[in-house]
Amino acid sequence: MIGYLIRRVLGAIPLLLGILTIIFFIIHVAPGDPTARFMNPNVSPRVIEQMRHNLGLDQPLHIQYVKWLWSFIRGDFGYSFGLQQPIGQILPGILWNTLQLTLVALVMIFVVGMLVGIVQAVRQYSLADNVLSFVALFFYSMPSFWFALMLILLFSLKANQLLAMHPSWGWLGWFQFPASGMTSVGYEYLGFGGKVADRFKHIFLPAVALGIGNAAGVARYMRGSMLEVIHQDFIRTARAKGLSERAVIFKHALRNALIPIITLLGLYLPFLLSGAVLVETIFGWPGMGRAIVDAILQRDYPMVMATSFVIAAMVVLGNLLSDVLYAVVDPRIRTE
Amino acid sequence: MPATVTPEQLPPEPITQPAVPVPAGIPGRRPATQTEVLLSAVPGLGHLVRGEWVPGMLLLFGWGFTLSLAFLTRAKIGAVFTARRLPIDALVAVATLAVTALLLWAWAFRDLAVKSRRQKRLHGDSQWSIAARHFRKNRLAIAGLAVMLLLYLVTLVTPLIAPFDPAEQGNIILSRYLAPSLEHLMGTDKFGRDIFSRVLYGARISLSIGFIAVGISITLGTLIGAFAGYFGGIVDGILMRFTDMMLSFPRLVLLIVVIALFEPSIYIVVIVLGLTGWMGTARLVRGEVLSLREREFVQAARALGMGDWRIIFRHVIPNTMAPVIVSATLGIGQTILTEASLSFLGLGVQPPTPSWGNMVSDGRDALVNAWWIATFPGLAIVVTVVAFNLLGDGLRDALDPRLRT
Numbered sequence: 001m002i003g004y005l006i007r008r009v010l011g012a013i014p015l016l017l018g019i020l021t022i023i024f025f026i027i028h029v030a031p032g033d034p035t036a037r038f039m040n041p042n043v044s045p046r047v048i049e050q051m052r053h054n055l056g057l058d059q060p061l062h063i064q065y066v067k068w069l070w071s072f073i074r075g076d077f078g079y080s081f082g083l084q085q086p087i088g089q090i091l092p093g094i095l096w097n098t099l100q101l102t103l104v105a106l107v108m109i110f111v112v113g114m115l116v117g118i119v120q121a122v123r124q125y126s127l128a129d130n131v132l133s134f135v136a137l138f139f140y141s142m143p144s145f146w147f148a149l150m151l152i153l154l155f156s157l158k159a160n161q162l163l164a165m166h167p168s169w170g171w172l173g174w175f176q177f178p179a180s181g182m183t184s185v186g187y188e189y190l191g192f193g194g195k196v197a198d199r200f201k202h203i204f205l206p207a208v209a210l211g212i213g214n215a216a217g218v219a220r221y222m223r224g225s226m227l228e229v230i231h232q233d234f235i236r237t238a239r240a241k242g243l244s245e246r247a248v249i250f251k252h253a254l255r256n257a258l259i260p261i262i263t264l265l266g267l268y269l270p271f272l273l274s275g276a277v278l279v280e281t282i283f284g285w286p287g288m289g290r291a292i293v294d295a296i297l298q299r300d301y302p303m304v305m306a307t308s309f310v311i312a313a314m315v316v317l318g319n320l321l322s323d324v325l326y327a328v329v330d331p332r333i334r335t336e
Numbered sequence: 337m338p339a340t341v342t343p344e345q346l347p348p349e350p351i352t353q354p355a356v357p358v359p360a361g362i363p364g365r366r367p368a369t370q371t372e373v374l375l376s377a378v379p380g381l382g383h384l385v386r387g388e389w390v391p392g393m394l395l396l397f398g399w400g401f402t403l404s405l406a407f408l409t410r411a412k413i414g415a416v417f418t419a420r421r422l423p424i425d426a427l428v429a430v431a432t433l434a435v436t437a438l439l440l441w442a443w444a445f446r447d448l449a450v451k452s453r454r455q456k457r458l459h460g461d462s463q464w465s466i467a468a469r470h471f472r473k474n475r476l477a478i479a480g481l482a483v484m485l486l487l488y489l490v491t492l493v494t495p496l497i498a499p500f501d502p503a504e505q506g507n508i509i510l511s512r513y514l515a516p517s518l519e520h521l522m523g524t525d526k527f528g529r530d531i532f533s534r535v536l537y538g539a540r541i542s543l544s545i546g547f548i549a550v551g552i553s554i555t556l557g558t559l560i561g562a563f564a565g566y567f568g569g570i571v572d573g574i575l576m577r578f579t580d581m582m583l584s585f586p587r588l589v590l591l592i593v594v595i596a597l598f599e600p601s602i603y604i605v606v607i608v609l610g611l612t613g614w615m616g617t618a619r620l621v622r623g624e625v626l627s628l629r630e631r632e633f634v635q636a637a638r639a640l641g642m643g644d645w646r647i648i649f650r651h652v653i654p655n656t657m658a659p660v661i662v663s664a665t666l667g668i669g670q671t672i673l674t675e676a677s678l679s680f681l682g683l684g685v686q687p688p689t690p691s692w693g694n695m696v697s698d699g700r701d702a703l704v705n706a707w708w709i710a711t712f713p714g715l716a717i718v719v720t721v722v723a724f725n726l727l728g729d730g731l732r733d734a735l736d737p738r739l740r741t
Contacts (some may be wrong), residue, residue, distance in 0.1 A: 153707055
């Protein structure tokens with residue numbers, strides 16, 4: 001197993017380098033320049049020239065590439081042009097923000113998706129199954145940015161309006177969430193419990209917007225995998241032994257049906273990161289998705305490279321994770 | 337002791353039934369009478385007289401709808417032929433109307449006069465006719481197909497049915513942010529433009545981008561997958577490593593990287609969507625080709641001295657088409673979603689041109705007091721993508737023998 005892991009990680013290195021090399025050349029060849037935003041009639045061309053020189057942009061492309069590669073290998077991501085800070089210092093914070101969002105979304109995806117899938121499989125072809133199938137398809141086909149806007153409209157803006165009109169409706173507070181940002185105004189003065197609650201309120205809508213489509217996908221997989229297991233002989237044996245239906249479903253069937261679902265865990269990571277670009281933009285969440293879009297638009301080359309690296313590394317890790325989990329959960333799978 | 341076997345001991349004769357029943361003509365159909373055929377001058381009437389309610393009503397409504405559309409828009413249709421410069425857009429719309437009406441008519445006649453007289457077929461069923469039979473049983477998939485056809489039809493006749501010009505700005509004080517009403521079915525936006533008309537025109541953009549981009553990615557994916565699978569060895573190694581590399585990067589981020597660097601325009605969006613969507617198809621086709629390569633018919637083709645190219649294009653690729661069609665159908669839905677996301681971020685179709693994505697983006701600023709601006713284009717996306725997903729699922733169930741029930 002250890003050998004397998006090492007081989008996989010080593011195999012991922014040329015993959016990552018390949019991606020980063022392609023991105024490096026695409027962004028450098030494309031028109032536009034990080035100094036473009038300083039250009040105005042009051043700044044003399046000589047100053048711009050000096051800036052380009054300071055940033056090392058006047059050197060030939062292959063020299064820039066080798067320089068970037070060398071510092072990258074030593075673990076130095078460089079200095080963000082846009083934020084004027086070393087990337088090594090700001091990246092962990094941004095990454096952690098996105099991870100919070102992604103992890104909450106991931107938990108939501110699997111809990112909701114699995115529950116719906118189990119219900120559907122146990123009551124196959126019932127009314128509930130058909131309705132849930134259609135609802136799942138509906139959410140699966142929904143653009144996440146539109147769903148995010150609709151969530152804001154209902155649970156933030158309209159809820160606020162209603163609350164303002166009917167101050168006595170205290171219960172409405174449960175359905176009212178902030179529309180953007182990570183923290184409320186008085187966040188610093190809250191106690192620990194208050195901070196957690198505040199963060200949860202801020203994370204809820206983005207996580208739902210991010211996760212609902214994938215939850216529908218998980219539900220579909222779960223239904224299929226559960227149905228496959230339910231029709232196998234050992235389930236009939238378990239029923240014949242006189243076990244309660246609950247024990248049959250949750251102890252015997254579910255465990256086996258989970259095997260293919262677990263691999264999804266790693267595979268959803270890239271989807272979530274893609275989705276995070278839109279959801280973070282809408283909810284004003286300072287994470288990777290927004291960072292990479294801003295970096296690209298500002299031609300902040302070191303930042304683009306660093307965020308691309310993190311995203312690609314997370315995708316590779318996700319794939320690895322799903323393969324490893326698969327081998328761990330199912331002893332029939334061999335890694336050799 | 338001689339082993340005598342009495343008839344009772346024999347296992348019962350297995351009831352041999354063909355796996356798929358061969359249709360015996362068209363069951364329960366008597367040939368149409370002369371009057372019924374004559375009644376079909378109004379499509380559907382002949383069917384109704386025979387008591388075939390469903391096709392009869394569908395034909396009647398379809399025909400009536402087409403005719404009344406032509407009648408209601410007669411002013412616009414007339415303008416098409418008197419205009420000094422020939423408006424291609426509107427001409428296509430008129431032609432579509434005419435062709436639809438004629439097709440409905442022809443189908444009604446054919447269904448009654450020809451099909452009912454046709455003899456039972458003697459030859460076997462092809463893979464496609466079996467699939468078609470399974471597909472027809474799946475009501476949801478048929479609904480998806482119907483919605484899809486309707487959407488493409490609407491994109492063709494848009495200039496006739498759109499009540500306003502999508503770029504026409506109304507009176508900035510009187511007609512901006514109007515709530516949905518009978519005049520403006522989906523309300524107006526901040527420039528007083530009619531949302532309903534813009535949604536209709538947006539359908540053209542979204543559907544054609546989806547169609548063309550998926551066309552590009554399917555072609556590319558099939559070729560790459562077929563070459564990798566057929567030639568194997570180093571070709572396979574290089575092509576598949578490249579595929580893995582493209583796959584290990586979130587598509588939306590890749591798209592943003594590429595598009596943000598050029599001037600965003602419809603053409604760039606289509607091309608880039610096409611060039612970043614082929615990986616799934618390539619893997620799918622490669623898997624199929626790996627097993628097809630060893631089949632007898634391919635070896636026979638090789639033994640006959642056919643070249644590799646001919647084998648690939650004539651024998652291998654046609655046999656991989658079933659899963660490719662499914663993935664293309666599902667892919668169009670996904671591509672429409674992706675295009676909408678890009679336009680929402682301002683990297684796709686650029687503002688004066690209406691696209692569902694940038695319309696939702698417009699509505700974002702006025703979410704509280706004009707919810708309709710963002711809501712309706714989004715609903716249009718959902719309906720379209722649901723239709724493509726239903727159709728794709730139905731095709732998958734029909735085309736994959738393991739999934740047929």
